[in-house]
Amino acid sequence: MTTTANYDIAIIGGGIVGAATFYKLQTRYPHLKICLIEKMPKLADHQTGNNSGVIHSGLYYKPGSLKAKNCISGRHELVAFAREHNIKHDVCGKIVVATDEKELPNFEKIFKTGLENKIEGIEKIGPDKIREIEPHCVGIAGIWVPCTGIIDFRGATEKMVEIALSKNTESRLLLNEEVKSIDHHETHSVIHTSKGKHIANKLIFCGGLQADRLAKMDKVSIREKVVGF
Numbered sequence: 001m002t003t004t005a006n007y008d009i010a011i012i013g014g015g016i017v018g019a020a021t022f023y024k025l026q027t028r029y030p031h032l033k034i035c036l037i038e039k040m041p042k043l044a045d046h047q048t049g050n051n052s053g054v055i056h057s058g059l060y061y062k063p064g065s066l067k068a069k070n071c072i073s074g075r076h077e078l079v080a081f082a083r084e085h086n087i088k089h090d091v092c093g094k095i096v097v098a099t100d101e102k103e104l105p106n107f108e109k110i111f112k113t114g115l116e117n118k119i120e121g122i123e124k125i126g127p128d129k130i131r132e133i134e135p136h137c138v139g140i141a142g143i144w145v146p147c148t149g150i151i152d153f154r155g156a157t158e159k160m161v162e163i164a165l166s167k168n169t170e171s172r173l174l175l176n177e178e179v180k181s182i183d184h185h186e187t188h189s190v191i192h193t194s195k196g197k198h199i200a201n202k203l204i205f206c207g208g209l210q211a212d213r214l215a216k217m218d219k220v221s222i223r224e225k226v227v228g229f
């Protein structure tokens with residue numbers, strides 16, 4: 001069993017959202033004692049370390065929406081972070097391809113959304129240029145999106161946590177420790193885990209696809225349910 005410790009903030013979930021939250025908070029407020037609690041033996045073992053590794057451009061999202069703004073500013077920050085900290089990545093670009101006439105109206109809609117979202121460098125290209133960029137790809141029209149890329153999300157997650165931990169020697173990464181229940185008190189919360197308990201003034205939940213389970217465990221009344229398919 002671990003001993004009881006006091007933290008200013010406990011972050012639950014060690015995927016990229018929990019890691020980025022830890023990194024940003026700890027960098028901005030180095031004096032805060034923060035713990036990141038993750039139930040798996042290593043970071044990024046759920047969605048983050050098993051996804052397609054794409055740095056999305058923000059091409060498809062509704063212009064002006066929070067999703068569009070978050071995706072575009074997040075992409076800039078992620079690539080800058082990867083460059084600064086030598087995280088494996090490649091801004092290789094992608095082509096969105098219309099394979100026949102039927103797809104052209106939707107193709108035009110995507111291009112218009114991309115322009116409204118100010119996706120850097122997008123341009124319409126023809127069949128020859130498509131083949132030149134990707135010889136295995138055939139289409140009647142393409143949108144070249146040069147700012148899309150691929151990245152090692154696991155490496156980025158680990159680096160964010162490493163940097164956060166270096167800012168305060170009393171902050172902790174607690175792996176292999178599942179949050180089982182939480183008791184709230186006026187000034188603090190007690191987090192009961194598979195290894196013991198921790199006391200924190202503030203909690204931040206970053207449980208990914210288990211966010212609904214964590215909310216339920218924390219007696220938050222939600223109608224939403226994450227459904228795997």
Ligand SMILES: Cc1cc2nc3c(=O)[nH]c(=O)nc-3n(C[C@H](O)[C@H](O)[C@H](O)COP(=O)(O)OP(=O)(O)OC[C@H]3O[C@@H](n4cnc5c(N)ncnc54)[C@H](O)[C@@H]3O)c2cc1C
Nearest residue numbers: 013015016017039046047048051052053054178179207208
């Ligand atoms: C198949 C697939 C492909 C994808 N491809 C891409 C892509 O190419 N590019 C892209 O940008 N996005 C992609 N995504 C989306 C992206 O992976 C997610 O948005 C992102 O990883 C979510 O990060 P997260 O930290 O919220 O969740 P997660 O990475 O799932 O992390 C949540 C963490 O919480 C932990 N946790 C849960 N419950 C508890 C508990 N009780 N106690 C302690 N810890 C707990 C889990 O163990 C887990 O590590 C993809 C998603 C999927 C499913």
